[in-house]
Amino acid sequence: MALSPFHLAIPVYDLAAARHFYGDVFGCAEGRSSAHWVDFDFFGHQLVIHEHPRTAAQEQAHTNPVDGHDVPVPHFGVVLGWEEWEALADRLQSRGTAFVIEPYVRFKGQVGEQATMFLLDPCGNALEFKAFKDIGQLFAK
Template sequence: MSLQPFHLAIPVYDLSAARNFYAQVFGLEEGRSSDHWVDFNFFGHQLVIHEHPQTPAQQQAHTNAVDGHDVPVPHFGVVLEWSQWEALAERLRSFDIQFVIEPYVRFKGQVGEQGTMFLFDPCGNALEFKAFKDLSQLFAK
């Protein structure tokens, strides 16, 4: 399966803090930028942080229960290879990132078993990173 990169633009109320977070904590390569927005290579996809006043979702995330955890909504992220997911979890821990949901294996022994972790960027945008040992389970019921 060949996928095209997605483009996602998100609001950030502190452009400098968000820019540092995505560049330093994640180690993302910066692309074009202006005084009000910055492009990043987000695991092969285009993530753009746009300066914007704080949104209600950034002030207090809504959550839905999934596998015994309160999952923040909305959220975004990437499905990584298992070893990349493990390496990212270690990298985030090395920066003392506070996880909303610590890295763990969700749906263990069930259809759709996956590694997952949730965190917020400095502006309250929720991110999820997940991995499947069997990628064919991505859309399995």
């Protein structure tokens, strides 16, 4: 079954810094834009950054414990193929990216084993990128 692209609009209080982050750091192609928002092709999905005053979640993210790490809530991201995830992790690490949770394999040897990493955009929005060697484990219990 083919997946439909999602559409996600997020607040950013520094449009120029966020535009650089999504466009240059991640290499996302830019679509339509105005003086207050920008569309990006975010791994085949439509991500829109909207200029907006700083939110409470951007000031200080709440966290929940998962596999011994404090996972920021809210967060968003994508599930990549294993090799694509490894290439992204290498690219971000080579650029000196600051991670909230460094790239690692979570739930190693258990149901739902996955590679994951968390980082913040320049406006404090939390992102997670993950991958499964067996995509059938995505919703496994």
